[in-house]
């Protein structure tokens with residue numbers, strides 16, 4: 390099986406390539422990059438006007454299966470990934486049952502096989518994500534988890550968290566942490582500040598996130614464990630990570646398009662549709678996130694794709710679940726908000742969404758190096774379009790970006806040499 394992608398502009402940050410090149414794929418792997426390649430008998434794909442980049446790697450996705458199939462399934466979530474140019478994703482463990490044992494890891498992986506998406510379930514840190522007893526990290530590692538996290542229900546007990554870090558380090562697994570102090574945020578719906586006051590609701594303060602980031606950094610420094618901070622949302626949080634990195638702490642972090650695009654005021658316009666944990670913050674925070682993306686304090690752009698049903702999201706703000714879908718809009722929002730505004734070069738946006746997240750988990754992905762699995766996204770970086778939630782492959786329609794004009798459109802997604810998504 391030969392596939393020849395011709396005339397595209399290849400951007401592969403891991404190899405420092407940015408050039409008009411052809412890409413030859415043979416038996417699911419990258420066989421050659423070069424100018425005007427020929428391959429008799431190959432299927433041809435004309436990529437004129439398109440960027441040819443590594444398939445996107447999304448470290449933070451809620452696929453909901455098993456247990457919450459009304460919100461999403463592995464199949465629908467992976468179809469959404471393909472539409473978004475994502476070929477590898479890390480699935481969060483807050484399912485029912487949670488991904489706290491090898492059987493569930495294997496179940497999710499098996500369901501993902503026919504989709505063509507490389508799904509890596511993260512292992513839960515504690516049994517049932519109850520924050521009481523550590524799971525069997527070694528068994529989870531053998532089943533293929535790339536990292537451990539209790540995202541959705543993060544550990545609050547510091548003795549247990551420290552023990553988890555020491556055990557994770559022993560096994561060479563990173564620990565991914567959703568940072569928010571539970572007592573401070575409870576089940577509150579919005580950021581604490583002008584908007585929570587206007588709505589007369591209790592808020593989730595920025596300090597609830599920042600204290601836990603600081604705490605995690607201190608524990609990472611003491612234990613030597615690689616700690617990865619999930620979906621960072623505040624300027625000060627970014628600064629804590631920046632300073633920790635400068636003194637050599639093994640800490641990395643990710644953010645999401647909502648945190649560099651929207652502020653808390655979105656809740657006034659869209660109610661529960663703009664409810665997410667951590668919450669949308671202030672303009673100063675948005676600027677802090679953008680600065681962190683520009684100077685390398687932030688390592689990856691992820692989605693925190695968190696589908697919920699229309700019924701759930703129609704509830705009054707205090708009762709609706711938190712989260713928004715993101716797989717089908719992340720590349721366009723990143724290009725629109727970071728590249729088209731002149732903040733980042735195109736290659737940097739691609740790195741933040743492919744090579745950098747892959748390398749921080751030690752995955753053999755996120756590059757077009759010869760011999761690697763042929764996972765690619767082909768996109769028009771400039772095409773203008775309007776986000777329409779009714780066209781999503783995801784079951785989730787919960788996006789605050791419905792109706793938003795963006796620039797940059799996925800045309801083809803290729804996984805292990807097979808076209809798994811083609812626009813139109």
Ligand code: DOR
Pocket residue numbers: 451483540541542567664665666667695696710711712713
């Ligand atoms: O907004 C969120 N939704 N944040 C989380 O941490 C969990 C997620 C979910 O599972 O819905």
Ligand code: ZN
Pocket residue numbers: 540541567619620666667
């Ligand atoms: Zn989370």
